[in-house]
Amino acid sequence: MRNKFNRFQLKTFSVIAASLLLAQSAWALDPFTLRDIRVEGLQRVEPGTIFASLPFRIGDAYSDDKASTAIRSLFSLGLFKDVRLEVKGDVLVVIVEERPTVADVEFVGTKEFDKDVLKKALREIGLTDGQPFDKSLADKAEQELKRQYINRSMYGAVIVITVTPIERNRVNLTFSVTEGDVAKIKEIRVVGNKVFTQSTLRNLFDLDTAGWMTWYTKSDRYSRAKLNADIESMRSYYLSRGYLEFKVDSTQVAISPDKQDVTITLNITEGERFTVSGIKLNGNYLNREDEFKSLVTIKPGEGYNADTVAETIKAFTEYYGTFGFAFARVDATPEIDRANNLVSFTLQGDPSRRAYVRRINLSGNNRTRDEVVRREFRQFESSWYDGDKIRLSRDRLDRLGFFTEVGIETSEVTGTPDQVDLNVNLAEKPTGNLQLGAGFSTADSVSLTFGIRQENVFGTGNYLGIEVNTSRANRQLVISTIDPYFTADGISRAIDVYQRTNRPLDGQGGDYGLRTTGASIRFGVPFTETDTVYFGSGFEQLTIQPGSNPLPVTYADYARQFGFTSTSIPLTVGWTRDNRDSALVPTRGRYQRVYGDWGIAGDARFLRASYQIQQYIPLNKQYTVALNGELGWGKGLNGRPFPVFKNSYSGGLGSVRGFQQGSLGPRDSSDLAVGGPKKITLNAELIAPFPGTGNDRTLRIFTFVDAGNVFAESSPYRFNDLRASFGVGLSWISPIGPLRLAIANPIRKKVGDRTERLQFQIGTSF
Template identity: 35%
Template sequence: MHRLLLLIFVLIFQYSSYADSSFVVDDIRLEGLERIPDGTLLNYLPLKVGDPFEFSQSTYVIQELYKTGFFKDIKLLKDGNTLVVKVLERPAISDITWSGNSDIEDEQLEEILTDIGIVKGRVFNPSALDKIEQGLKQQAYFSRGKYAVKITTQVTDLERNRVSIDIKISEGVIAKIKQVNIVGNTIYSDEVLLSELQLGVPGALDFFTSMDEYAKPKLAADEETLKSYYQDRGYVRFAVESTQVTITPDRKDIYITMNVTEGEKYKVKSVALAGDLKLEEDVLRRLIFIENGDIFSREKMVQGKDFVQRRLGDEGYSFAKVKVMPVIDDETLEVELSYFVVPGKKVYVRRINFSGNFKTNDEVLRREMRLMEGGELSNSKLNRSKIRLQRLAYIEEVNVDKVPVPGTEDLIDININVKERLSGSFNIGAGFSQNQGFVFNLGTTLDNLNGTGEKLSLNLNRDNTGEFYNISFTDPYYTIDGVSRTLSTSFRKRNTAAQNIVNFLQNNYGVNLSYGIPLSEFDRVRLGAGYEVTEIIRGTNTINDQVTEFLSDNGAVADANGDLKADFKGFTLLASYTHDTRNRTVFATQGNSQSILLDMTTPGSDLEWYKITYRNKFYFPVTNSITTLLRTDVAYGDGYGGTKVFPFYERFFAGGLRTVRGYRSNTLGPLNDGVGVAVPAPIGGDIRTVASAELIFPVPLMEKPPNSVRLSVFYDIGNVFLQSQGGFQADELRSAYGVSFVWLAPIGPLRFSYAQPVNSQPGDRQELFQFSIGSFF
């Protein structure tokens, strides 16, 4: 109404300003412009010098200028044959402030304001105030289920025709779902269908869940989930006819009703392959897991398409397309499937370009590639190459782009951008562990020595249980075929009394040389040899007859202090086989890692013994953010040749953070006879059996949990056994369940667990809360 009255006033004014209704514009004079350039107004003005101007054109000219949104008032005047355009500019936005947005990042809020034209320096239009409220509600809050959000804006006039805008947000609470109803289902019950949905009403045992927090994207996803559920079971014509979402007046409770039509169950009549297959039909048909007479499944239908496309990609047809064309016969309730293959041209790699490797030599990255320049492009080999690069300790992130070569249809360049980690580190730190007491670490590690990928490590570790020094050097590509070589030397001083086990002192030093030999992408053999000297001194506390007898039988003598002492020298051999398909080496989320290790002394050594260890870690994702880990650790040791008994200082132990949580470290298993001591001490075993199941999930209440944090619930079971005391006994296994938290903090790894033993026995040393801070595990 205001604008209409203004137009009428302007027209009356113009009419009274000059009697001549038309004239030729000799010049155009602009008045009232402050910030807007003259050229901008002239560009929008639908007139130019030399044009005839009539009174009837005034309305059109003024409307065109108002459309720009730049002006609050516009007048057209005549000064002789000069057209005078007099304007009053709208104020400019000088500043925009907001508060109360705890759920939305400032960057997202700023992006929404930009989309609706609220930007510093731009012209302010009062009509934009409504856009602010509606834009924020629709784009930011309603999609998150926050229907009670309140948004107020305050505009303050400033000097020099400027304004500031202050936006206050009261986000309110997320509307909670009180009920979800599915109407029209007769084949599957409400309970079955509701269990498939993201949205719903939480049960009594559903903790840290957001399933009752309504959001439009979740509802759309649930509709598609229902459709997939039915179509994967043959109900091709299933449809969600309508969905009603009702919100209570206080905007806190939501009721959802989904009306569905189930339809009939369909079978597959035929499956055909057509087009330019490039491979034998039998080869591709084996990749389609749906056959004539099967109940129709959309999942299997799409899966077959993806498998065929992937197989063609491995043969160099990286841009192959496979179209599935189902023909539905509603009378016979059958579906004919036709897979039409469009392979395109075979694609070759022209160049492989690396960027971002400021420290790492180009050849170090290139040797991890499973593709070669000039060779066929294989998508699976390219994906494997990316994983191999990601597994390097000095590479944090890898991004791969396939860029077609201009002017060709069968050549691409592969551009690989890497983000490097710090390849060298010097660490000095301290911490405390319940098992090791005060821990002091000093060391330096170069994971990428001079950009060559070689690793040099020097470490010193001191704690209440003793000292450990180690120097090692690894060349991961000692040969061009990927054979690695590791040289290491170490010294260890150990006081077992501080480790909760039978008391003796152990000094050990040795040198080792080992080679890692790749058998395939996922399999590796390691072979090594070394020389080791071990000094054992029997302790004066918790003296054990087995320790005394073993030392006496193997040449131990009493020193000047009366302590029984023995030195054992010998050559060691190491052999291991590892199969590793994990997607990461730290905090993996899928894949399997299993290894079998043989560690032994050679015939002719002072002591002849061997140890065999089998370890398995199996990660499989439950959802995108939840992973299940199944872990097994089984070990066996014995003497051979002239050594009849497995050395007591090589025995296995259980209990603590690394084996069975909830029990004090190294306290499970056989005990000594307790002569002269109040509490018998563990003596270890020559058999160890440990297993664990963990459910790993993100930290609750965090939108983007960091990759360095892992939270899980677990169940541990295991123990150690002596052959001389009957060997493995299932009824002696100890178990516990609990929760674990691990954080790879800058100061060092932090690990906490709280466990509740399930079947502890009298004499077991329970330790419900366990932690390790600043020590490696």
């Protein structure tokens, strides 16, 4: 029975095999010469696209192999759902079914993201208006949108895609989003710590549990990238305090079933604390061992500090870079004595090969023109790589104030071992600045000023400022423009045109006015990378406008001696040195300025000078001490007194907070504050993050102590006459410019001083 069954199977297999062979011979085509090629089923795709993808032409031989190649080629275009080839005699008919095209993409229910941001994310994966559509692309788009929401800690977001066919084989896509609530960090735990407390380690993190300011900082939203950064901060904290073998054993992130709470657990091993026993150099140090040794910050006998090791390696690498060795490698190899908790280091230096910069690539300067960025570079293309010049270029870009982030990365050129490219990554900030100033006092209620400036007009790097004040007491129109590269060598040109009319407040002498009309031009010549000398000239005309009441004594005396209209033609000269780490939020460095004014012609003859210095001292990552000092002096020439309309003023924001703006100093018999040619201003601030914002630098608080005053020409500087105040303030890098608000309490004042507790201003520093 079994043998009969086997014989039956054999016969059956033989019949099937024979059938397949007959079918194959029936389907196979003998090669023939194409007389014509026709295409059917096209709606929007051009016929030329089809013909360009076919591996044959009319008159060529056609075979099954070429047919298979043609079908694969047409499908690879991504334009068709189906492709068929039919042979009618010696004519080939290509029948295609096009994929629908995306007509429009719409979002419903999106509140967390701007729709343009989501459209850009989908555009990057190939889903946008006018592109072919298929189901796999829709699935990919859904995953991309979910990824965007996960990055914002919105794990419960639900996305439903609706595909609506419309005429001409097109579809509208609607992404209906139910965002849900943001998942908040409920708990952060560090397990295994013995030396440092939980609170100490938690203060190192940017991530945090929910607090009263997390609505602003969003630090309670989980982010893998932020968690990795926090882990590195903790690792650096331990390594900089001697714990050489510190490690993070595991990281656990748990999300609650309702996707609303996130719990983070970090398991660590602290290890023992090590002391440095010695350092030695090994390798090729370009016969400059003594110079390299002077760069070593690792000190034997002190606790191991990863920061000093990193600083030494960085200093060595940068010093190699000054000689063109872009690929220099420095390794700090530790030799650990665990029995005595000692570690010694061997610094192995390898300069590798010299390199020069092939190309400087810019990205992120969507508004600022390339030439504005490139003219700040001191490292040039097709020249030897110089680490000092690259760092200087980065600092110069940062000091422009146009960018919130400036990063320069070096990448090797494939196939060319002695060349590198510099990739400059920029993040622009709004350079338009709306300036508002306000103060409040019981005597004068609220006072306001207004101004608009643009530091990067049309991306050219030029400055344009317009200041308008329409108040009754001070009417002014000031137009200023600065071209920082008036010449190719970096000489700047500044032009100011202004008209100001000042009238007294009620009870200060009547309704007289002082109208000043003028224009000036000045040039800035850079002598070093941080030093610039300025010089220029101008013309100014002052008119004293009497009112219905008698003029104040000061102005009446001046008009009686020199007339109601005075002109002056001053020459100006100045010098600045700026090596701060940032123009927007400085934390270290110094700024100095010297300015001189000499009235050489006209009715007003005078000499005026001032000196200002600012110093920023970082105490740690969060706290900064800021100091400011300013000294002014003036004297009348040719037997004339110093012009009253050139006086300096003190009081208020920018000088001594807690006193009314410009109210300090000498007063005439009509109780009008007339200022003076001599001025002293001293400020000190301790700047810290706003409570609850962690390490955020855009919102900070500060405490301050101010002192200062102005003095008449005939009076000496008297420190006993200085007014002083202290208080607290808020600093915020707002979308319309830096805002500073101060609540001040005068601690040194005299009878008659006009105080002002609350003051704020947008667009000012001290």
